[in-house]
Amino acid sequence: MTNNTESRENTVLIGKKPNMAYVMAVVTQFGAGQNEIHIKARGRAISKCVDVAEIVKNKFFKDAKVKSITIATEQVETEKGEKFGVSTMNITLTK
Amino acid sequence: MTNNTESRENTVLIGKKPNMAYVMAVVTQFGAGQNEIHIKARGRAISKCVDVAEIVKNKFFKDAKVKSITIATEQVETEKGEKFGVSTMNITLTK
Numbered sequence: 779m780t781n782n783t784e785s786r787e788n789t790v791l792i793g794k795k796p797n798m799a800y801v802m803a804v805v806t807q808f809g810a811g812q813n814e815i816h817i818k819a820r821g822r823a824i825s826k827c828v829d830v831a832e833i834v835k836n837k838f839f840k841d842a843k844v845k846s847i848t849i850a851t852e853q854v855e856t857e858k859g860e861k862f863g864v865s866t867m868n869i870t871l872t873k
Numbered sequence: 874m875t876n877n878t879e880s881r882e883n884t885v886l887i888g889k890k891p892n893m894a895y896v897m898a899v900v901t902q903f904g905a906g907q908n909e910i911h912i913k914a915r916g917r918a919i920s921k922c923v924d925v926a927e928i929v930k931n932k933f934f935k936d937a938k939v940k941s942i943t944i945a946t947e948q949v950e951t952e953k954g955e956k957f958g959v960s961t962m963n964i965t966l967t968k
Binding site for chain 1 (some may be wrong): 917918919920923924926927931939942943944945946957959960962964
């Protein structure tokens with residue numbers, strides 16, 4: 779991820795849509811020739827990040843493997859200047 | 874985890890309590906001499922599982938390391954006999 783464009787191409791960022799929207803995004807990218815996809819989430823979306831990786835692996839690309847799972851904390855600042863940490867997750871899937 | 878008693882001793886299962894209840898459970902077990910603790914969660918509790926690991930690492934045991942993170946799907950059957958998959962997570966922390 780030294781390059782933003784490159785990173786966007788094989789990254790799926792988990793948000794508020796239903797699981798299947800992100801599953802389809804991953805499946806589409808695998809179908810388009812990507813061999814490695816990063817599924818990323820922050821905070822409450824982390825559970826969905828795991829769901830998406832598991833659904834892709836179990837239902838769509840049975841040969842896909844979890845290459846790595848990393849967790850971290852990102853510092854976020856509110857408008858009032860209060861700082862707090864938000865957990866982040868990055869699941870790398872390869873096919 | 875060949876032995877249930879052994880597994881219970883160094884395992885913290887994430888449920889509906891506030892984050893800090895589980896952080897304290899991990900901190901207590903590290904304090905009691907455990908060198909490796911498994912933090913486990915299913916479904917929506919997975920986000921909290923990551924929060925707990927990150928808080929222990931960042932605020933209590935700065936030398937603690939994430940040894941491994943694994944995800945899987947567990948098959949659950951409802952009373953009506955419907956089967957569905959639930960994502961699970963296991964974070965192993967070592968100090």
